[in-house]
Amino acid sequence: MPTATNRPLNRKVVLVDYVKDMVGPEHFRIEEESAREPNEGEVLVKVDSISIDAFIRTSLNDVEGLHQQVPIGGTIVALGVGRVIESNAPGFAVGDAVSGPLLAQTYATMPAAMMQKIDEALPLSTYLGALGLTTGLTAYVGIRYVGNVKAGETVLVSAAAGAVGCIAAQIAKILGAKVIGLAGGPEKVAFLTDTLGLDVGIDYKNEDVDARLKVLAPEGIDVFFDNVGGELLDTALDNIRERGRVVICGAISQYNDHQHVRGPSLYLRLAERYARMEGFTVMHFTQQYGEAHAQLVQWLTEGKLRMPEQVEHGIDGFPAALRKLFEGGNTGKMLVKP
Numbered sequence: 001m002p003t004a005t006n007r008p009l010n011r012k013v014v015l016v017d018y019v020k021d022m023v024g025p026e027h028f029r030i031e032e033e034s035a036r037e038p039n040e041g042e043v044l045v046k047v048d049s050i051s052i053d054a055f056i057r058t059s060l061n062d063v064e065g066l067h068q069q070v071p072i073g074g075t076i077v078a079l080g081v082g083r084v085i086e087s088n089a090p091g092f093a094v095g096d097a098v099s100g101p102l103l104a105q106t107y108a109t110m111p112a113a114m115m116q117k118i119d120e121a122l123p124l125s126t127y128l129g130a131l132g133l134t135t136g137l138t139a140y141v142g143i144r145y146v147g148n149v150k151a152g153e154t155v156l157v158s159a160a161a162g163a164v165g166c167i168a169a170q171i172a173k174i175l176g177a178k179v180i181g182l183a184g185g186p187e188k189v190a191f192l193t194d195t196l197g198l199d200v201g202i203d204y205k206n207e208d209v210d211a212r213l214k215v216l217a218p219e220g221i222d223v224f225f226d227n228v229g230g231e232l233l234d235t236a237l238d239n240i241r242e243r244g245r246v247v248i249c250g251a252i253s254q255y256n257d258h259q260h261v262r263g264p265s266l267y268l269r270l271a272e273r274y275a276r277m278e279g280f281t282v283m284h285f286t287q288q289y290g291e292a293h294a295q296l297v298q299w300l301t302e303g304k305l306r307m308p309e310q311v312e313h314g315i316d317g318f319p320a321a322l323r324k325l326f327e328g329g330n331t332g333k334m335l336v337k338p
């Protein structure tokens with residue numbers, strides 16, 4: 001059991017300056033301190049993997065936005081998985097694997113009430129990726145309950161080679177839809193069809209998305225699962241089918257300039273085609289978490305769902321890993337193993 005003299009050194013990523021456009025190493029500093037002893041009801045966790053999520057960027061603005069702001073000098077918010085190395089909480093033992101908001105650091109001392117114990121039948125990082133709140137669960141509720149995807153429909157997914165998109169697109173495929181994925185660059189497009197088994201991939205950086213959609217889906221798109229926003233949202237609206245659904249999961253193209261978010265200019269297509277656009281956050285679906293988790297585990301164990309991971313090693317790599325999300329530098333789930 002660690003004591004005051006041998007408790008490990010925690011290395012944490014703290015915010016140096018609010019981010020106005022592209023996030024970079026200049027916005028962060030690594031600080032070191034002895035990991036804190038857990039108070040009553042707390043556990044000390046050695047972090048195994050940190051989830052690199054788009055929402056982290058929106059917590060770094062100098063204005064309150066979509067997510068709670070990190071204060072200057074504060075440790076960066078992030079979900080993680082790890083292992084309890086010291087416990088002062090009933091029901092949590094040394095060696096237990098847990099997931100929770102562990103922050104961007106190597107050791108976390110936190111209330112056990114903020115942690116969930118996880119079953120180790122699957123690798124720990126799966127609880128951030130395919131089974132993660134901000135990845136697998138988000139994709140599941142977005143496709144199933146917001147998009148209400150049905151067999152035979154045509155589904156378009158943006159950022160389809162990214163974490164949420166990759167799972168959303170595969171779920172739509174499992175449900176029997178024809179799935180078209182949008183991604184940047186020929187390698188990612190090959191990944192969509194060859195690795196994920198989607199019907200078609202479109203390289204939005206090098207192809208005319210509108211022209212391709214008009215050929216691939218002449219009747220229109222039934223469901224657009226949008227992670228990107230901006231220009232691609234307008235293109236999708238122009239191609240939405242009668243009674244189609246646009247699922248606003250996120251708008252990563254807009255997060256670097258939160259003050260000037262570009263709204264859709266073709267929203268009247270919704271009226272013309274009796275279509276609808278609906279936003280959500282995964283937190284609106286707490287009632288569905290149990291079902292989503294069980295279904296995702298089943299698909300994973302049946303080999304129907306895959307979640308490639310891209311891992312950055314070392315906590316110092318956190319800023320670069322986060323930036324990759326905004327430069328298209330990741331395929332699948334981006335993680336940092338500190």
Ligand SMILES: NC(=O)c1ccc[n+]([C@@H]2O[C@H](COP(=O)([O-])OP(=O)(O)OC[C@H]3O[C@@H](n4cnc5c(N)ncnc54)[C@H](OP(=O)(O)O)[C@@H]3O)[C@@H](O)[C@H]2O)c1
Nearest residue numbers: 053054159162163164183184227250251252253281282328
């Ligand atoms: N509603 C919710 O509760 C919820 C929960 C979690 C996440 N989300 C949203 O889900 C989306 C995906 O998040 P994630 O964490 O899974 O990230 P991710 O998809 O793994 O990574 C982001 C991807 O977005 C694409 N991208 C980045 N900037 C772009 C731009 N300017 N234009 C077009 N594409 C761009 C890049 O792929 P390319 O190389 O293909 O461009 C990049 O790989 C985000 O919008 C996020 O906010 C929503």
